[in-house]
Structure formats: structure tokens, C-alpha cells
Amino acid sequence: MDATDNSPEVKAFWEALADGRFLVRRCTDCSRAHWYPRGVCPFCFSGGTEWVDGSGRGTIYSYSVMRRVQTPYAIAYVTLEEGPTMMTNIVDCSFDDLRIGQAVRLSIQKRADGLSLPMFTPA
Amino acid sequence: MTIKNKAYIAGAFEHPTRHAPDKSVAQLHAEVARGALEDAGLTKNDIDGYFCGGDAPGTGPLSMVDYMNLKVRHVDSTNIGGSSYIAHVAHAAEAIAAGKCNVALITLAGRPRSEGTAGGVPPRTDNPVQPDFAWEQPFGLATVNAYGLCAMRHMHEFGTTAEQFAWVKVAASHHAQHNPNAVLRDLVTVEQVVKSPMISDPIHRLDCCVISDGGGALIVARPEIAKNLKRPLVKVIGAGEAPKHQMGGNVDLTYSAAVWSGPTAFAEAGIKPADVKYVSVYDSFTVTVVIQLEDLGFCAKGKGGPFVADGNLISGQGKLPFNTDGGGLCNNHPAHRGGMTKVIEAVRQLRGEAHPAVQVKNCDIALAHGTGGLLGTRHGAATLILERE
Numbered sequence: 001m002d003a004t005d006n007s008p009e010v011k012a013f014w015e016a017l018a019d020g021r022f023l024v025r026r027c028t029d030c031s032r033a034h035w036y037p038r039g040v041c042p043f044c045f046s047g048g049t050e051w052v053d054g055s056g057r058g059t060i061y062s063y064s065v066m067r068r069v070q071t072p073y074a075i076a077y078v079t080l081e082e083g084p085t086m087m088t089n090i091v092d093c094s095f096d097d098l099r100i101g102q103a104v105r106l107s108i109q110k111r112a113d114g115l116s117l118p119m120f121t122p123a
Numbered sequence: 124m125t126i127k128n129k130a131y132i133a134g135a136f137e138h139p140t141r142h143a144p145d146k147s148v149a150q151l152h153a154e155v156a157r158g159a160l161e162d163a164g165l166t167k168n169d170i171d172g173y174f175c176g177g178d179a180p181g182t183g184p185l186s187m188v189d190y191m192n193l194k195v196r197h198v199d200s201t202n203i204g205g206s207s208y209i210a211h212v213a214h215a216a217e218a219i220a221a222g223k224c225n226v227a228l229i230t231l232a233g234r235p236r237s238e239g240t241a242g243g244v245p246p247r248t249d250n251p252v253q254p255d256f257a258w259e260q261p262f263g264l265a266t267v268n269a270y271g272l273c274a275m276r277h278m279h280e281f282g283t284t285a286e287q288f289a290w291v292k293v294a295a296s297h298h299a300q301h302n303p304n305a306v307l308r309d310l311v312t313v314e315q316v317v318k319s320p321m322i323s324d325p326i327h328r329l330d331c332c333v334i335s336d337g338g339g340a341l342i343v344a345r346p347e348i349a350k351n352l353k354r355p356l357v358k359v360i361g362a363g364e365a366p367k368h369q370m371g372g373n374v375d376l377t378y379s380a381a382v383w384s385g386p387t388a389f390a391e392a393g394i395k396p397a398d399v400k401y402v403s404v405y406d407s408f409t410v411t412v413v414i415q416l417e418d419l420g421f422c423a424k425g426k427g428g429p430f431v432a433d434g435n436l437i438s439g440q441g442k443l444p445f446n447t448d449g450g451g452l453c454n455n456h457p458a459h460r461g462g463m464t465k466v467i468e469a470v471r472q473l474r475g476e477a478h479p480a481v482q483v484k485n486c487d488i489a490l491a492h493g494t495g496g497l498l499g500t501r502h503g504a505a506t507l508i509l510e511r512e
Binding site for chain 2: 007009010032033034035036038042043061062063064065066067068069073075076077079083084085086087088089100101111115117119
């Protein structure tokens with residue numbers, strides 16, 4: 001079972017991402033966006049949340065480049081224009097040039113097994 | 124209701140092994156239980172409460188009480204990662220105060236070194252059913268880069284330097300040189316730490332804790348029982364616990380849940396950080412110590428780097444001696460869970476039984492604090508304040 005297959009709650013996110021759309025979950029009562037997406041708003045606990053199209057724009061909150069592996073990679077927290085901060089990878093960049101506060105944009109990356117993942121690249 | 128003065132740590136034992144290829148995990152649990160009972164001067168039949176964390180094999184406490192053949196009337200398997208055992212002391216004191224048990228046994232054991240589950244570099248293999256899994260695991264969330272994210276942000280916001288983080292390891296090595304059981308006994312310098320290989324920015328190899336087999340156990344007893352034993356009296360006077368997480372996306376890596384568990388514990392104990400003579404503070408990585416010391420109020424937020432520098436954590440030299448057994452950074456990190464050894468060294472200090480080279484003079488109040496889980500995603504904090512009577 002893949003990590004992304006097991007929850008009907010967020011199935012639409014992964015299907016949309018495979019089609020090139022990045023969705024963000026927002027509360028229909030308090031209007032705040034949250035991350036990771038949930039059926040119950042983590043702020044006001046309303047049961048009414050909905051998918052909205054995300055801008056795919058954000059800034060790096062923090063990052064760390066894993067060096068001691070065959071293929072180094074940059075894990076990061078990116079703060080989305082919509083408000084919440086999400087874990088991701090920064091790709092297609094020189095790791096040594098990354099900095100906190102840097103503007104990034106969504107870059108949907110397909111993993112070897114075909115799964116699309118929401119990653120980011122310098123804007 | 125308060126737990127202040129309601130229970131004592133009557134027994135404490137750290138397994139001397141750091142590599143146990145020929146023992147089972149359950150066996151290690153039982154061996155540390157034997158050690159703690161012997162230390163207290165009690166027997167197995169005195170135990171009527173049992174506490175364990177997620178390292179215990181089996182469903183909660185069930186397989187372990189079976190293996191050790193314990194007849195208990197109270198169990199608690201609260202699992203908040205490596206900080207569990209610090210919380211267990213408080214829970215045991217609560218249970219004793221409520222009349223649920225008289226003598227509580229807490230055990231921890233694991234064999235990550237023998238089992239080859241070593242390292243903070245491989246991506247974590249948590250349960251795929253946990254709701255956060257799909258939003259972290261595909262991005263290569265490991266242990267070391269989760270803490271790297273925190274350290275990078277701390278450096279960015281407060282100007283903390285790699286050299287300041289390194290001082291935490293240097294201080295731990297000063298203590299570990301006196302511990303014959305420690306995994307790393309050589310003194311290290313700031314330069315050696317910052318020139319050790321970069322694992323995940325900005326964490327170098329020597330910013331990391333050791334990987335070791337082993338375990339530890341504690342006996343928490345009702346006052347009437349503890350006072351009839353021959354050991355020095357170490358009293359529980361305050362405790363606090365709290366989880367912290369991503370807060371719906373309001374991620375803030377600059378502080379830990381110690382900002383909540385710490386004040387709760389200090390208020391219950393009726394003391395201030397300045398009253399604490401010795402701290403055991405969880406040291407999975409050097410950054411963990413810096414953030415927790417700030418959050419516990421030993422220095423202002425953001426000043427942890429300068430605070431730990433220049434030997435300030437070295438016993439006999441600095442203002443706040445810490446982890447005088449060498450901590451997780453040099454001595455022992457059994458089962459990848461450092462909370463148990465934190466309490467044990469605090470007990471040694473309060474009893475006056477730490478190594479003479481690191482024993483804190485007039486150590487009457489000690490604090491043990493842990494962070495379990497990952498500082499960079501979600502974690503549980505537990506703070507415990509102990510007093511020598």
C-alpha cells in the first residue's frame with residue numbers, strides 16, 4: 001500500500017496532482033486554509049472543508065540538505081501564499097544557493113513508481 | 124491534586140551494555156528491572172505498578188508483565204517517544220498519590236545497534252496509516268533532517284553558529300571521558316565537531332547522538348516505603364508534559380513543547396530555573412539541547428547558542444552542568460530513546476553518586492527534560508523536577 005493510497009479523505013488531492021492541479025484545503029466556515037488537508041478544520045473544528053486551487057507560490061521557511069546519501073536531496077518547509085506551511089523537497093536548483101525566505105514555485109515531480117508529488121523550485 | 128512530595132525515586136539502574144547481540148529486548152527489560160530493584164533494596168513481589176513506552180515488545184505493557192511475571196494492579200504505556208520515561212515518573216507519582224499503586228517499575232530497553240536499525244539518515248518508516256505520513260515520508264523525512272530543519276531556522280532567526288551548537292558535544296565529551304561505559308570517551312573540540320562530515324545541513328556527524336543497545340529502569344515508591352529503604356531520598360516535586368505539532372500548518376520550529384511542560388513543572392515544584400543545580404536534557408542532537416534550555420527558561424529565547432558556548436554546560440566549569448554521564452551525545456541512547464538515562468543521571472547527581480569528576484557540589488535540585496518524536500514535525504515533551512531530601 002502506498003502512503004498516498006490509504007485515505008479516501010485526501011484521494012482527490014493526489015488525483016488532481018496527477019492531472020497537474022495543486023489543491024489546498026480550506027474551511028468553509030472560518031475560511032482559513034490548513035495543511036495537511038483534512039475533512040475537519042484544525043482551527044475551528046468545523047466539519048465543512050473544501051478543495052481550492054493553490055497558487056503554487058511560496059517561500060522557504062527552513063530547509064536541510066541530506067548529504068550522506070547516494071543522491072543528496074533538500075527537504076524543506078515551504079510557507080504557501082495561502083498561509084499554511086508544508087513539508088516538501090526543493091528540486092532543480094543548486095543546493096548550496098538555497099536560503100531561508102527564498103521565493104519558490106510548485107514543481108510537480110513524478111516519482112519512479114509514477115506517483116506525482118508536490119515539490120518546489122526557486123521562483 | 125499535586126504530585127509534589129507524593130513519591131520518591133527509590134531505584135535507578137542503567138544497563139552497562141552498549142552492544143547486546145546475544146540478548147533479547149525483553150531480556151534487557153528484565154535485566155534493568157532486576158538492577159533497579161537491587162538498587163532500591165526491593166523485590167519483584169513489591170512491584171504493583173508497571174510503566175513502559177513504545178520500545179517494549181508487545182501490546183502496551185502486556186507482553187512485558189507476562190515475561191517478567193509481574194502481578195500488578197496499575198499499568199501505563201504512554202508513548203511519547205524518548206520522553207516517555209520522564210512522563211512515566213510523573214504518572215507513577217500520580218498513581219501512587221491516587222492510591223492506585225505503591226511501587227512502580229518503569230523500564231526501557233532496545234537493541235538498535237545489534238538489529239542494524241541504526242541511523243538517523245534513512246527515511247523514517249512510521250505507520251502509513253498515520254494521517255501525516257503521506258505528507259512527509261515521500262520527501263525523505265528522516266530523523267537527522269527533521270532536526271536539521273530546526274537548526275537551520277534557529278541559525279537564521281537568532282544567528283546561532285555551528286560552533287555554538289558544537290559546544291554542546293564538547294561539554295558532553297568532557298563528561299563522558301569519566302564514564303567507562305560510554306560509547307564515545309574521547310574529548311572532542313569545537314573544531315573537530317564542525318569539521319566532522321556534514322550529514323544533513325547544518326548537522327555534522329558529531330552533532331548527533333550515539334546509537335547503542337541497552338536500557339534502564341526506575342523504581343518509584345510511596346514515601347512510607349522509600350523512607351524505609353537504605354538509599355538516599357530523591358523526591359518528585361514537580362512535573363509537566365505537553366505535545367507540540369504542526370498546528371494546522373502554523374509551523375514554528377524555533378521552540379519546543381518545553382515552553383509548556385517547563386512552566387507547569389516549575390510551578391508545581393515552586394522553584395525557578397535559577398534554583399536548579401543540575402540538568403539532564405535530551406540531547407538527540409546538539410540543537411535539541413539549545414532549544415530546550417531556552418524553552419525551559421535557563422536563558423532567553425534565541426540566546427541558547429551563546430549560553431551553551433565556552434564550556435557553560437561542563438560540570439565544575441560552567442554555570443549549568445548538564446548530562447554528566449556523557450548524555451546521548453557520547454554515552455548511551457538505548458532504543459533511540461534518551462529519556463530514561465536522563466532521569467537516571469539526575470538521580471545519581473542528587474544521591475551524590477555521579478562520577479567524582481563530574482559530581483555537582485551541593486546538588487539538591489535537579490531537572491530532567493526530554494523531547495520524544497521529532498522536534499521538526501511533532502513531539503512530546505516531559506519535564507521532571509527532583510529534590511534530594
